[in-house]
Amino acid sequence: xxxxxxxSQRENLADQVMQNPxxxxxxxxxxxxxxxxxxxxxxxxPKSVKRRINALKQLQVKCANIxxxxxxxxxxxxxxxxxxxxxxxNLRHEIVSGQVEPTDxxxxxxxxxxxxxxxxxxxxNKATLDDKQEKVQDNQELVQEDSPKGIxxxxxxxxxNVDMLSDLIQEHDEPILxxxxxxxxxxxxxxxxxxxxxxxxxxxxxxxxxxxxxKVYKMKSEPDHADPFSFxxxxxxxxxxxxIDWKKGKNVTIKTIKKKQKHKGRGTVRTITKQVPxxxxxxxxxxxxxxxxxxxMDEDSELCLASDFEIGHFFRERIVPRAVLYFTxxxxxxxxxxxxxxxxxxxxEDDDDEVDSDNKV
Numbered sequence: 001x002x003x004x005x006x007x008s009q010r011e012n013l014a015d016q017v018m019q020n021p022x023x024x025x026x027x028x029x030x031x032x033x034x035x036x037x038x039x040x041x042x043x044x045x046p047k048s049v050k051r052r053i054n055a056l057k058q059l060q061v062k063c064a065n066i067x068x069x070x071x072x073x074x075x076x077x078x079x080x081x082x083x084x085x086x087x088x089x090n091l092r093h094e095i096v097s098g099q100v101e102p103t104d105x106x107x108x109x110x111x112x113x114x115x116x117x118x119x120x121x122x123x124x125n126k127a128t129l130d131d132k133q134e135k136v137q138d139n140q141e142l143v144q145e146d147s148p149k150g151i152x153x154x155x156x157x158x159x160x161n162v163d164m165l166s167d168l169i170q171e172h173d174e175p176i177l178x179x180x181x182x183x184x185x186x187x188x189x190x191x192x193x194x195x196x197x198x199x200x201x202x203x204x205x206x207x208x209x210x211x212x213x214x215k216v217y218k219m220k221s222e223p224d225h226a227d228p229f230s231f232x233x234x235x236x237x238x239x240x241x242x243x244i245d246w247k248k249g250k251n252v253t254i255k256t257i258k259k260k261q262k263h264k265g266r267g268t269v270r271t272i273t274k275q276v277p278x279x280x281x282x283x284x285x286x287x288x289x290x291x292x293x294x295x296x297m298d299e300d301s302e303l304c305l306a307s308d309f310e311i312g313h314f315f316r317e318r319i320v321p322r323a324v325l326y327f328t329x330x331x332x333x334x335x336x337x338x339x340x341x342x343x344x345x346x347x348x349e350d351d352d353d354e355v356d357s358d359n360k361v
Contacts, residue, residue: 057229060228060229061223061228061229064223064228064229064231065222065223067231067233068221068222068223068231071221071233071234072194072221075187075188075194075221075234076190078187079187079188079189079190082185082186082187085321089182089184089320092323092324093181093182093201095150095151096150096151096154096155096181096182097149097150097181097182097203098149098150099150151327152178153178154323154327155177155180155181155182155183155323156169156174156177156178156180157327158319158323158326158327159177159281161326161327161329161332162314162319162326162332164307164310164311164314165281165311165319168281168283168284168311169281170252170279170280170281172252172280173252173280173281173282175207176205176207176252176282177281179202179203179204179205179207180200180201180202181201181202181203182199182200182201183198183199183200183201183315183319183320183323184198184199184201184320185197185198185199185315185316185320186199193218193219194218194219194220194221194234195216195217195218195219196216196217196219196316197214197215197216197217198214198215198217198312198315198316198320199212199213199214200212200213200214200215206247206250207246207247207250207252208244208245208246208247208250209245209247210242210244210245213242213244213285214241214242214285215239215240215241215242215284215285215287215312216239216240217236217238217239217309217312217313217316218236218237218238218239218240219234219235219236219237220234220235220237221233221234221235236309236312236313237290238289238290239287239290239308239309239312240287241284241285241286241287242285244282244285252278252280252282253277253278253280253282253283253286254275254276254277254278255275255276255277255278256273256274256275257273257274257275257276258271258272258273258274259271259272259273259274260272284308284311287304287305287308288301288304288305288308290305318331
């Protein structure tokens with residue numbers, strides 16, 4: 001009972017100190033003599049203030065839970081609008097694969113370079129003699145007849161244009177990726193755990209019998225009970241690949257090596273063959289599994305998994321929605337500008353400081 005009264009008296013005294021301007025000034029002077037880290041400042045506060053801070057943290061957890069609900073609804077909106085995008089993605093696939101030839105109206109797109117080419121062509125045509133015009137027309141018709149189907153090497157070109165994807169591609173992968181016809185994103189349905197699936201659609205080929213290779217990315221959109229303040233929205237927590245039905249002798253994810261073995265007793269030497277993993281883009285479909293049993297992963301596995309998550313997110317957010325711009329390189333230029341913009345601002349500010357300094361001199 002005495003201890004309870006003592007505690008109450010100390011809290012009342014602390015409240016009186018906080019309401020006394022002179023006492024607050026003295027406290028401020030004391031704070032100036034301690035380290036200016038947030039935690040050291042909190043430690044100097046009266047217990048009654050710390051108690052109120054705990055109440056604010058409780059409120060912050062509730063806000064994090066509301067934010068989680070917000071992102072769940074965002075996921076539902078993504079799923080809803082994916083259905084609106086899909087007809088245009090289907091038409092993109094049909095044009096790329098040569099199933100559909102777009103109309104002249106659909107092909108109209110005026111860029112500065114095209115205008116210059118058009119003007120140059122008009123000048124050239126005016127200077128061309130009548131008898132040569134017929135020859136040019138015949139050549140154009142011949143070129144049109146020999147025109148390739150659709151847009152050749154569309155997806156493999158995108159992969160080679162994007163650094164994080166080109167790093168995965170080996171020379172032996174390219175002939176296989178030339179058969180890639182489309183990449184699609186499928187979102188998890190209502191009342192299902194949050195996830196998205198990447199579908200890689202291939203035409204019939206000599207390498208494997210699968211028509212579609214899939215990669216599922218599982219997501220979590222709720223604050224961690226142990227660390228709720230780290231929540232910043234949905235995050236990928238695991239992924240699952242698929243089995244590739246390789247045709248005989250076509251599996252590029254393994255290679256056969258020869259090793260010599262010497263018998264300890266007789267001294268004879270024999271050559272054996274052994275299959276070992278081989279670098280390939282198609283290892284993308286056999287990812288490292290996230291540790292769900294509480295065991296700690298080694299550093300290499302963690303880095304590999306983090307890179308895999310980043311690639312999956314990039315396919316979903318950038319590659320699939322803006323494929324043509326990664327094919328032409330325009331989106332890559334935009335990404336590079338976004339990455340360097342902040343650094344350039346800092347350099348410009350430094351330059352301004354130097355100019356001001358020179359002016360003062």
